[in-house]
Amino acid sequence: MxxxxxxxxxxxxxxxxxxxxxxxxxxxxxxxxxxxxxxxxxxxxxxxxxxxxxxxxxxxxxxxxxxxxxxxxxxxxxxxxKLNMIPLEIVCRNIATGSLLKRLPMLKKGERLKKPIIEFFYKSDELGDPLLNECHLEYIVNREAIEEMKQITLKANEILKKFFEELGFTLVDFKLEFGTTMQGELMIGDELTCDTMRLWINGESFDKDIYRRGGSPEDVLKAYRKVYEAIKERIELK
Incomplete structure (x- = not known):
């Protein structure tokens, strides 16, 4: 390399x-x-x-x-x-859990949302990845890019929900990052893994929440392997 x-x-x-x-x-x-x-x-x-x-x-x-x-x-x-990354994290939520419960305390953990909720966060460890509203976003990207990221995220959500449902998992939520190519084309970058998605089977986590809750590295590896093996059965990469 x-x-x-x-x-x-x-x-x-x-x-x-x-x-x-x-x-x-x-x-x-x-x-x-x-x-x-x-x-x-x-x-x-x-x-x-x-x-x-x-x-x-x-x-x-x-x-x-x-x-x-x-x-x-x-x-x-x-x-x-190679992308010029936009300093935003876009989270798409299908089920109420995590930090969303603090913002919408009327929801119950595990409650299926009426429609997907999309949230934007400013990508900064130093600032703690603060939640942004659409007025804030216009200081980072233009209105057209905001709408395009929303539509791409919703389309990705439909594809991924169906895919994981067929594998026996519930796609609770996931995080996307976007960037632009040298030609200015907007597309998804970074990664989509068990670190950046919440996946459940009957409420049991198969993602990084295991680690966040104090689970051992061995517990994490066992869960990640289960997701990996399920995906590999459907999508074989050469």
Missing amino acids: AAKICEGKTKKVFAAENDGSKVIIFFKDDITAFNGKRHDIIPEKGAISAYISSAIFKLLNENGVKTHFIEYIPPNKMLAW
């Missing part, structure tokens, strides 16, 4: 050799919670996350939702389009 462009808590991004429009994303075995206050290394996690993210992005690409995914590179890398 060529020069490292950046490194986050769970991934490293490298320039692709001889092509400035592409990057190689390396998935680390790290898991963190509470803005890095809890941190562990889980062997295999990087490989599992690389496969899950590649498979889900492939599914979205094939169903008309553009992502930065180009190719899976076994065991723990992904070739992707």
Whole structure:
């Protein structure tokens, strides 16, 4: 791999050799919670996350939702389009849980929402990823981009809900990040893994909530493997 462009808590991004429009994303075995206050290394996690993210992005690409995914590179890398990332996290919620219960206390945990709720957060560990309203958003991106991100997120939600339902999971919520290509095209970037989605079977978590609640690295790996194995049966990557 060529020069490292950046490194986050769970991934490293490298320039692709001889092509400035592409990057190689390396998935680390790290898991963190509470803005890095809890941190562990889980062997295999990087490989599992690389496969899950590649498979889900492939599914979205094939169903008309553009992502930065180009190719899976076994065991723990992904070739992707280089994006100028927008500093926002877009969360799509289908079921009431997590921080939404603090904002809408009239909801009960596990209650299915009347329609998906989309929330925007400013991506900043230092500030604690604050929730933004649409007036705030216009200082970051234009109105057209806001609406486009909403529509893409809702379309992705319909595809992913159906896919996971067929695998026996309930898609509770998930987080997306967006960026633009060198040509200015908006698309989904970053990752879609058990770190960035909530998946339930009869109310039991198969995602990073296990770790947030104090579960052991072994508990996390067992849950992530179950999701990985279910996805691999449906989407085989070469």
